[in-house]
Amino acid sequence: MVRTRFAPSPTGYLHIGGVRTALFNWLYARKHGGQFILRIDDTDQNRNVDSALQPILDGFRWLGIDWDEGPEVGGDCAPYFQSQRSDQYQRAVETLLEKGLAYRDYSRTEEVQAEREVAQSAGTSYLYSRNWMAETDAQAAAYEAEGRVAVVRLKMPREGTCLIPDLIRGDVEFQWASEQDMVIQKSNGSCLYHLASVVDDAAFAITHVIRAEEHLSNTPRQIFIAQGLGYDLPQYAHLPYVAEPGSKNKLSKRKIAKYLKNPDFLKLYEHGSRIATTCGNELDPETFNPVLVDFYRDIGFLPNAIVNYLLLLGWSLDGETEDFTRDEMIRAFSLERVVKSPASFDPTKLTAFQQRAMDQLDLKQKTAQSLPYLQQAGFIDTPPNCDTAPYVNSIITASEQRMTVAGDILDYAHFFTDDNALVYDDKSFSKRISNANGAVELLRDFANTLAAIESYNAASVEGAMRQFIADRELKFGQVVQPVRVAITGKPAGFGLFDTLAILGQQRCLNRIERAISLVPISPDNDSA
RNA sequence: GGCCCCUUCGUCUAGUGGCCUAGGACUCCGGCUUUUCACGCCGGCAACAGGGGUUCGAGUCCCCUAGGGGUCACCA
Numbered sequence: 001m002v003r004t005r006f007a008p009s010p011t012g013y014l015h016i017g018g019v020r021t022a023l024f025n026w027l028y029a030r031k032h033g034g035q036f037i038l039r040i041d042d043t044d045q046n047r048n049v050d051s052a053l054q055p056i057l058d059g060f061r062w063l064g065i066d067w068d069e070g071p072e073v074g075g076d077c078a079p080y081f082q083s084q085r086s087d088q089y090q091r092a093v094e095t096l097l098e099k100g101l102a103y104r105d106y107s108r109t110e111e112v113q114a115e116r117e118v119a120q121s122a123g124t125s126y127l128y129s130r131n132w133m134a135e136t137d138a139q140a141a142a143y144e145a146e147g148r149v150a151v152v153r154l155k156m157p158r159e160g161t162c163l164i165p166d167l168i169r170g171d172v173e174f175q176w177a178s179e180q181d182m183v184i185q186k187s188n189g190s191c192l193y194h195l196a197s198v199v200d201d202a203a204f205a206i207t208h209v210i211r212a213e214e215h216l217s218n219t220p221r222q223i224f225i226a227q228g229l230g231y232d233l234p235q236y237a238h239l240p241y242v243a244e245p246g247s248k249n250k251l252s253k254r255k256i257a258k259y260l261k262n263p264d265f266l267k268l269y270e271h272g273s274r275i276a277t278t279c280g281n282e283l284d285p286e287t288f289n290p291v292l293v294d295f296y297r298d299i300g301f302l303p304n305a306i307v308n309y310l311l312l313l314g315w316s317l318d319g320e321t322e323d324f325t326r327d328e329m330i331r332a333f334s335l336e337r338v339v340k341s342p343a344s345f346d347p348t349k350l351t352a353f354q355q356r357a358m359d360q361l362d363l364k365q366k367t368a369q370s371l372p373y374l375q376q377a378g379f380i381d382t383p384p385n386c387d388t389a390p391y392v393n394s395i396i397t398a399s400e401q402r403m404t405v406a407g408d409i410l411d412y413a414h415f416f417t418d419d420n421a422l423v424y425d426d427k428s429f430s431k432r433i434s435n436a437n438g439a440v441e442l443l444r445d446f447a448n449t450l451a452a453i454e455s456y457n458a459a460s461v462e463g464a465m466r467q468f469i470a471d472r473e474l475k476f477g478q479v480v481q482p483v484r485v486a487i488t489g490k491p492a493g494f495g496l497f498d499t500l501a502i503l504g505q506q507r508c509l510n511r512i513e514r515a516i517s518l519v520p521i522s523p524d525n526d527s528a
Numbered sequence: 529g530g531c532c533c534c535u536u537c538g539u540c541u542a543g544u545g546g547c548c549u550a551g552g553a554c555u556c557c558g559g560c561u562u563u564u565c566a567c568g569c570c571g572g573c574a575a576c577a578g579g580g581g582u583u584c585g586a587g588u589c590c591c592c593u594a595g596g597g598g599u600c601a602c603c604a
Binding site: 007008009011041042043044109120123124125126151169172173174175178179180182183184185186187188190192193194196197212213214215216217218238240241243245246247248249250264309312313314315316318319320321322339340341342343344345346348349350351352353359399400401402465476477479480481483484490491492493494495496497 | 529530531532533534535538539540541542543551552553554555563564565566567568596597598599600601602603604
C-alpha cells in the first residue's frame with residue numbers, strides 16, 4: 001500500500017511551491033491506489049495553529065487535493081499534529097540515547113558558535129568537537145552542577161558513506177563524516193523537525209517520501225535516525241524546487257517586491273489588484289501575493305488551471321500533451337518523468353492555462369463563478385434577484401472569450417452602473433466625442449434612429465445602424481466609436497450591437513443624451 | 529567556503545547513440561479576419577553552457593571546466 005504525505009507547517013498561507021509538492025504526493029498516491037496523508041508540522045509553534053492552518057486546508061480543498069488522513073478527517077494514526085505527538089518523539093530520543101546513537105550535550109550556544117567560527121576562519125569544514133558531550137550520568141551531573149542544560153544530539157558516524165537511492169535522482173552519496181551532530185531535542189525538551197519527521201513517517205507507514213530537493217542534503221541524518229530506531233526506510237524522491245520567474249532562485253513569498261519588477265509578474269499582480277480593489281478588498285500583503293494560492297482563488301482562477309499548470313512545472317508526459325483532467329493526470333503521472341532541474345514559475349503561462357480552462361466552462365458555470373464578484377463589488381443584490389442571472393448570462397455570452405478569470409466580469413461594470421453615473425474614459429471621450437468632428441450631431445441623430453426601433457434587439461439595432469450609415473454615406477467606425485464611448489464610457493469592448501441590446505433601448509438613449517450633455521461648450525469646438 | 533544537485537529556444541519542456549535540417553506549448557513578431565478590444569486562423573524569430581574524449585555516428589555515453597542552485601540552526 002502506497003502512502004505518501006505532505007507536511008505543511010501552519011504558516012497561514014499556501015505557497016505555490018508547496019502545492020506542487022503536495023500535488024505530486026497526491027498524484028502518486030492516487031495513481032497507485034494508495035493514501036495521501038496530511039500531517040501538520042507544528043513542532044516549533046508559538047503561533048495560533050488553528051487560524052494558521054485553516055487557510056491551508058481550505059486551499060487544498062479548493063484545489064481538489066483531498067487527504068485520506070489528517071486534520072478534520074482523522075485516521076488510524078491520529079493525532080496528525082506533531083505538537084500532540086511529543087511522547088512518541090520522547091521515546092525515540094530515549095531509544096537513541098540508550099543505543100548510544102545520540103548523546104546529551106552540555107555545550108552552550110556561544111561555545112559551539114566559537115568552534116564554528118574558528119573552523120570557518122581556518123577555511124576547514126566544521127564538525128562539533130563533542131567537548132561537552134556527556135555519555136555517563138556522572139558527566140551529566142557534573143555539567144549540570146555548572147548550571148548547564150542539555151540538548152540531545154545525534155552521534156553521527158565519522159566514517160563511511162551514506163547512499164540515498166532517490167527515485168528521481170538515482171543514487172546520491174554523502175560522507176558520514178561531513179554530517180553534523182544535529183540537535184534532536186532542545187534544552188526545553190521539545191523535539192526538532194528531523195526527529196519528529198522520521199518518527200512520524202514510520203508511525204504513519206509512509207512508503208514514499210516525496211519532497212522538495214532542499215531536503216536532499218538532510219536526508220542522511222534522517223536515514224541515520226530511521227536506522228537507529230530500526231525503521232524500514234521509505235523510498236525517497238526529491239523534487240526540484242519551483243524557481244522565481246526568470247531565474248533559478250527558489251521562489252519565496254518574501255521576495256514579492258523583487259518579483260514585481262518582472263513585467264509578467266507585475267501584469268498578473270495588477271490584474272488581480274484591479275479585481276480585488278473593485279471588490280472593495282484591501283490588498284493584504286500577507287495574502288495578496290501571486291506566490292500564494294489565495295491570490296488566485298480571490299481573483300477567480302479555476303483550480304484545474306492551477307493544478308494543470310503545476311503538474312507541467314517539472315513533469316511532462318510526452319512533451320506534447322498539455323491539458324489533463326484529474327483522472328488523466330492520475331493515470332499518466334509517474335515519478336520517473338519528473339524533471340531534475342528547477343523550473344521557474346511563469347505567470348504568463350499559468351494565465352494561458354487559466355484562459356483555456358475558462359473557455360471550457362459552459363455558460364452556467366461561468367455565470368456561477370462570476371456572480372460572487374458582482375456581489376462583492378455591489379453591482380448586484382445579494383442574493384441576486386431573478387433577473388440577474390439571465391442578464392449576466394447575456395453579458396458573458398456576448399463577451400465570448402474575453403474573460404480570463406471570473407473576476408474579469410468586473411470589466412463590464414458599465415452594464416451595472418446607473419446611466420447618470422457612468423464614468424467616461426477621458427481620453428476616449430475627447431477623442432471620439434468632444435473633439436471628433438460632428439460627433440455630437442451624429443450621436444443626436446443616431447439617438448433618434450435608435451428611439452424609432454420598434455422591436456429592439458441586437459439584430460434590429462444592427463439593421464438600423466447599417467441603414468443609418470448607408471443613408472449618410474458614413475464609415476462604420478465614425479458611428480460605432482462615438483456610440484461605444486457614449487454608452488460604455490470605454491474605447492474597447494465586445495460587439496457593439498450586443499452591448500446596445502443588453503443595455504436596452506431606454507438606457508442607451510439615456511446614456512447618449514448624457515454624453516452629449518457632458519461635452520464642454522467652447523468656441524473652437526465646431527461639433528457643438 | 530565544505531557537501532550535494534542541476535545545465536536543450538526568453539519560459540515550461542520532448543529527446544534514453546542514427547527517425548534531429550532538434551519537436552510541442554507559452555510569450556513575442558508578422559499576416560488574415562474584423563466595428564474597437566479580444567478570440568480564431570496562417571506564418572515567423574528563437575536552444576543542445578564550453579572544451580576534451582568514446583564511436584562509423586553524440587543533444588543523447590565518459591571526463592574536465594564554467595555557470596546556476598540547494599544545504600550547512602536549540603526553523604520547518
